[in-house]
Amino acid sequence: MEQLYSSLFIMALGVAGCAVYFIGTNWLLGIIFPTRNVSNRQMAQNLRRAAAVRPWLFLGPSLTFLCLYLVYPVFDSFYLSLHDRNADEFVGFDNYSWLFNNPEFRESLFNNVLWLLIVPAASTFFGLVIAALTDKVSWGNIAKSLIFMPMAISFIGASIIWKFVYDYRAPGSEQIGILNAVLEYFGGTAQPWIALPFWNNIFLMVILIWIQTGFAMVILSAALRGIPEETVEAAVLDGANGVQIFFKILIPQIWGTIAVVWTTITILVLKVFDIVLAMTNGQWSTQVLANMMFDWMFRGGGDFGRGAAIAVIIMVAVIPVMVWNMRQANAQMEGR
Template sequence: MGQLASALVIVIVGVLGCACYFYGSNFLLDKLLPSKNKPYDVVARNLRIAGYIRPWLFLGPAFLALGFYLVYPVVESFRLSFFGRSGEVFVGLSNYAWLFNSDEFYQAFKNNMLWLIVVPTAATFFGLIIAVMTDRIWWGNIAKSLIFMPMAISFIGASVIWKFIYDFRSGDDPQIGLLNAVVVFFGGDPQPWITLPFWNNFFLMVILVWIQTGFAMVILSAALRGIPDETVEAAVLDGANGFQIFYKIMVPQIWGTIAVVWTTITILVLKVFDIVLAMTNGQWGTQVLANEMFDWMFRGGGDFGRGAVVAIVIMVLVVPIMVWNIRRANAEMEGR
């Protein structure tokens, strides 16, 4: 109850603070640039200047917050990448030299690339298939709601759920994990799924695919609704079967949306952290770049330089995809 009360107080104070800021700043602007009881030329000048300033009264706090929480960390990470463990001794390119000779980094980088290949492709594919199928049945909205539901769960919460699914008990202990219970029911031997070399990465990927399929389904379903009925009807009259209509008529018309969904999930995958941390903590060959950065930055005494270098790598991988995604989304909005 104490935490709930604190959260409620913070929300109230925050809302009132924002209201006081916007009211006070506009009141002060009107006082400094009055538009009443003044000559016409003065009024016109004041209104023009106030028109330039007023939008920034609203945008200014947002830009300050973005600068503090986004721009400053990037600049600081780049600076720290040239410094040693404590972030005080300049070491030049030593951290970058370590990066390209680190087996741990290459393992994390390889795992990230594996996630990039599997997760966006699988989530987009399943989302598209489900979007097409649920548009053809009367209970489609119910199915969509159930599939979208995992999006409401945090990555940590989803990881806890799937930990019970993958749970393994050695010896004669009863298997409480759903997957092992099914395996035992059919006469198989239970397996420690999240410790199996190589394959455990795929078991972790299933969690993110499970979460992101609902996102892909919703976006692609909206895109499918935008396909003109005339094109589908013409294909039917020409004798096209269901697969041909889907592959040659529907997919080409929503290809831009598919690309945006795919790249959006790709950006998320490049920053994946919670699932690996909660499920394996990077053990058994499951380490990824974000966890590698976290380990170097905050564990084992901390090494700000090496942690910052890994953070720079993640940023370099994310930024081009993000820029392309924004441009593609803008092109979609403009109908190109």
């Protein structure tokens, strides 16, 4: 309860702070650019000046925090990546050279590529199929609510839930993991799912697919509802069946939205960390770049140079996808 009260207090303090800032800045603008007891010409000038300054006053705190917590860390990370473990000695690109010759980095890179190939595609596909299937049925909103619910769970919380699904106990012990319990019920042998080479990566991906399918479903459902009914009715009159309508009529009209959803999930996958940390901590060949960065930056004595180099690699990988995503989103808004 103490944590709950503390959180509520911080939330109330934040809202109150925003209100005070809003009222205070408007009051300050009124003093600097008065509109009373001045000539009509001066009043018009002051109104224009206040209107020009006001947006920057409201954007100011956001821009300040963006620079402090986003822009500055980018430059600082690149600076650290060119120095030794304690950031004392300049080593140039030695950390990057070490990275590309390190077997663990190559394993992490391979796993990240595997996540990129499977998770965005599966999440988008399942989200699209569910959106299409539930769009015209009476209980569709209930189904959508249940499928979207995992989005409200943190990645760590979801990982703990799925740990009980994949849990494995030694032979002779009672299996409490749902998957192994079902397997033994049908006469199979319990398996250490998250320790099986290669396949354990797939089992970890299932967790993120489970979470992100709800996100894809909501966005794509809204896009499907924006399709003119006339095009579907015309296809039906021309003799198209349900599959043809889905692939040849619906999907082409929302392809831009599908691309935005796909790339948004791709950006998330490039930074995947929590699930791997909670489920395997990178063991059994499940290491990914973000978890490797965390290991080098904060564990084993800490190596700021190598940890920062991995962070820069992740950032460089994310930027092109992010830029393309923003262009696609802008094109969607402009109706292109």
